[in-house]
Amino acid sequence: xxxxxxxxxxxxxxxxxxxxLALRFCKAGRSVVIGSRKEERALAAAEQVRAAVPGxxxxxxxxxxxxxxxxxxxxxxPFEHTASTVKSVKEVLTPGQILVxxxxxxxxxxxxxxxxxxxxxxxxxxxxxxxxxxxxVPVVSAFQNVSAHRLQHLEGDVECDVIVSGAKExxxxxxxxxxxxxxxxxxxxxxxxxxxxxxxxxxLLIGLNVxxxxxxxxxxxxxGLPEDPGS
Amino acid sequence: xxxxxxxxxxxxxxxxxxxxLALRFCKAGRSVVIGSRKEERALAAAEQVRAAVPGxxxxxxxxxxxxxxxxxxxxxxPFEHTASTVKSVKEVLTPGQILVxxxxxxxxxxxxxxxxxxxxxxxxxxxxxxxxxxxxVPVVSAFQNVSAHRLQHLEGDVECDVIVSGAKExxxxxxxxxxxxxxxxxxxxxxxxxxxxxxxxxxLLIGLNVxxxxxxxxxxxxxGLPEDPGS
Numbered sequence: 448x449x450x451x452x453x454x455x456x457x458x459x460x461x462x463x464x465x466x467x468l469a470l471r472f473c474k475a476g477r478s479v480v481i482g483s484r485k486e487e488r489a490l491a492a493a494e495q496v497r498a499a500v501p502g503x504x505x506x507x508x509x510x511x512x513x514x515x516x517x518x519x520x521x522x523x524x525p526f527e528h529t530a531s532t533v534k535s536v537k538e539v540l541t542p543g544q545i546l547v548x549x550x551x552x553x554x555x556x557x558x559x560x561x562x563x564x565x566x567x568x569x570x571x572x573x574x575x576x577x578x579x580x581x582x583x584v585p586v587v588s589a590f591q592n593v594s595a596h597r598l599q600h601l602e603g604d605v606e607c608d609v610i611v612s613g614a615k616e617x618x619x620x621x622x623x624x625x626x627x628x629x630x631x632x633x634x635x636x637x638x639x640x641x642x643x644x645x646x647x648x649x650x651l652l653i654g655l656n657v658x659x660x661x662x663x664x665x666x667x668x669x670x671g672l673p674e675d676p677g678s
Numbered sequence: 679x680x681x682x683x684x685x686x687x688x689x690x691x692x693x694x695x696x697x698x699l700a701l702r703f704c705k706a707g708r709s710v711v712i713g714s715r716k717e718e719r720a721l722a723a724a725e726q727v728r729a730a731v732p733g734x735x736x737x738x739x740x741x742x743x744x745x746x747x748x749x750x751x752x753x754x755x756p757f758e759h760t761a762s763t764v765k766s767v768k769e770v771l772t773p774g775q776i777l778v779x780x781x782x783x784x785x786x787x788x789x790x791x792x793x794x795x796x797x798x799x800x801x802x803x804x805x806x807x808x809x810x811x812x813x814x815v816p817v818v819s820a821f822q823n824v825s826a827h828r829l830q831h832l833e834g835d836v837e838c839d840v841i842v843s844g845a846k847e848x849x850x851x852x853x854x855x856x857x858x859x860x861x862x863x864x865x866x867x868x869x870x871x872x873x874x875x876x877x878x879x880x881x882l883l884i885g886l887n888v889x890x891x892x893x894x895x896x897x898x899x900x901x902g903l904p905e906d907p908g909s
Contacts, residue, residue, distance in 0.1 A: 562868075594902075606901045610882070637793075637885050644882035651841070651875035652900075654868050659903055666901040669883075670837045671825075671892055 454478035455624070456517035458510045458524060458532055461492040464549065465523030467598025468590065468628075469496050473503035474601055475627035480506050482513030484532075489513065499601065514539040519620065521547040521590070522576065527556040529572060533579045542583025545617045548573040548642065549590045551649040562654045564647055573612065573642035587613035587621045588642030591649050593631065594664025604630030607666025610645045612636035634669055685709040686855070687748035689741045689755060689763060692723040695780065696754030698829025699821065699859075700727050704734035705832055706858035711737050713744030715763075720744065730832065745770045750851065752778040752821070753807065758787040760803060764810045773814025776848045779804040779873065780821045782880040793885045795878055804843065804873035818844035818852045819873030822880050824862065825895025835861030838897025841876045843867035865900055 455472055459465045460481030469479045473496050481496070483489035489507030496505045506516075514520050514536040524532045529550045540546065550572035554563040569575045573588035580586060589611045597605045609625045611618050611633050622633035636645060648667075655665050686703055690696045691712030700710045704727050712727070714720035720738030727736045738744075745751050745767040755763045760781040771777065781803035785794040800806045804819035811817060820842045828836045840856045842849050842864050853864035867876060879898075886896050 562872075597902075634886065635889050636882070637889055641793075641882060641885060644878050647875050647878055651867070651872060654872060655865065655900060655903075658866050658868055661902055661904070663902070665903060668899045668901055669886060670897040670899055671894070672886075672890055672896060673892070 451477065453519070454480045454504075454517045456480040456482055456513045456520040458482040458513060458520060458522050458536065459528070460507075460523060461488045462523055462525070463595035464590070464593070464598065465521070466492055466495065467593075467595045468521065468523065469505060470499055470601060471598055471628040472624075473500045473505050477627060478504040480508060480513045480516045482508055482510040484510060486512075511536045511539050518543070519545045519547065519624070521549065523549045523590075525556070526550050526552050526572060529576065530579060533576055537580055540581055540584045542581065544584050545620060546576065546580055546584055546586050547590070547621055548576045548586055548588050550576065551591050551646045553650060553653075562650055562657070564650050567643075570640055571643035571646055573639055573646070577639060585614050585617040586639060587611060587617050588636070588639060588645060589621050589625070591645050592652055592666065594666060596663045597630075597666070598628070600663070605666065606630045606668075608632050608634045608668050610634045610636035610641075612641040612645065613639045632668070634672070682708065684750070685711045685735075685748045687711040687713055687744045687751040689713040689744060689751060689753050689767065690759075691738075691754060692719045693754055693756070694826035695821070695824070695829065696752070697723055697726065698824075698826045699752065699754065700736060701730055701832060702829055702859040703855075704731045704736050708858060709735040711739060711744045711747045713739055713741040715741060717743075742767045742770050749774070750776045750778065750855070752780065754780045754821075756787070757781050757783050757803060760807065761810060764807055768811055771812055771815045773812065775815050776851060777807065777811055777815055777817050778821070778852055779807045779817055779819050781807065782822050782877045784881060784884075793881055793888070795881050798874075801871055802874035802877055804870050804877070808870060816845050816848040817870060818842060818848050819867070819870060819876060820852050820856070822876050823883055823897065825897060827894040828897070829859070831894070836897065837861045837899075839863050839865045839899050841865045841867035841872075843872040843876065844870045863899070865903070
């Protein structure tokens with residue numbers, strides 16, 4: 448069980464999905480540290496969170512500084528900045544910290560569209576990230592399929608399952624985080640290599656958003672799970 | 679709109695999932711033609727359907743004969759037999775017939791496990807199949823994620839979305855078929871290339887079945903769709 452007084456760092460917390468998570472975690476009473484490549488952008492995002500969530504406990508820093516301030520660090524940058532962001536903070540990461548990969552290898556990274564993906568040599572973006580971090584820092588894959596729009600609109604529930612993949616103990620800690628957001632349900636996605644299934648699914652959901660004209664974003668639920676999935 | 683008096687052919691209708699679809703389509707009052715590599719196995723499966731669904735309109739034939747008897751032909755054979763089965767019936771396929779691919783490239787095809795997949799040069803098993811059929815025969819991808827166990831247990835609903843991919847008109851015809859099975863809902867999966875997302879998802883669901891100990895098989899629902907998805 449992670450300590451509820453520990454802050455949660457969100458690198459790329461100025462982007463749509465990272466900001467959405469920052470809002471939701473603050474609304475749940477958790478302390479959040481927003482990271483960005485530029486400190487002033489992180490500070491502006493923190494201000495935005497405080498405006499939406501009165502009393503929010505949120506700070507903004509440059510990515511490496513933010514990384515040093517929390518036992519759980521969520522990586523929420525566009526895929527094309529994923530590897531460079533990890534490299535820029537790896538000196539700060541220490542064994543026992545958990546790095547959460549939300550990266551989706553959309554083909555937008557190479558100037559193509561968001562309905563397609565690029566192949567990742569390591570199998571998934573999460574495994575690519577795992578290959579870049581120091582020994583003793585587990586990477587957990589989560590949150591890729593969650594609509595940024597629904598995260599940011601605090602009046603509604605998010606209505607989406609979050610398939611969480613990684614080693615057992617860190618995976619369980621990230622599964623606990625999902626319960627902070629109304630409507631999110633954590634599903635045990637097994638080993639990190641399964642991140643590839645979840646990362647690909649995002650591109651399918653983006654296509655469904657377009658075909659069904661749901662700009663606020665669709666989600667999904669696994670059906671038939673035992674009543675209390677647990678970890 | 680396909681004619682409700684037309685039979686539906688199911689190649690590999692002796693296998694768990696194909697037999698499940700045969701049972702459900704017969705229960706819905708449709709005429710079914712079961713195909714198998716060996717005619718006697720197809721006849722035995724047809725007998726099994728008649729035993730479970732009194733009055734079922736079902737016949738059994740060798741695959742090529744079955745293929746000649748229906749405007750919609752569903753391919754429900756293990757992945758390692760997909761290409762050879764298509765090649766064995768391609769002389770019988772005529773323009774306008776629709777071939778439905780349920781194939782999932784599970785790594786069991788190469789002696790590895792069902793929680794992993796093999797890469798397909800063409801992008802997906804459905805596109806591999808499309809490359810093997812005569813011109814004018816559209817391939818539609820569907821039914822990969824539907825639990826065989828739940829299909830076969832006629833007393834329950836199946837509770838799963840079916841993401842249907844392919845060219846517009848044949849896709850719409852296969853989406854109509856989903857409505858024959860209580861609990862199945864068709865979702866417009868766009869072009870055939872999107873089959874890759876759906877085929878991969880099956881391996882994730884198989885892993886979830888194991889981790890959550892749900893031998894009857896999990897499904898999934900897309901959340902946030904407009905009330906009447908349509909095609």
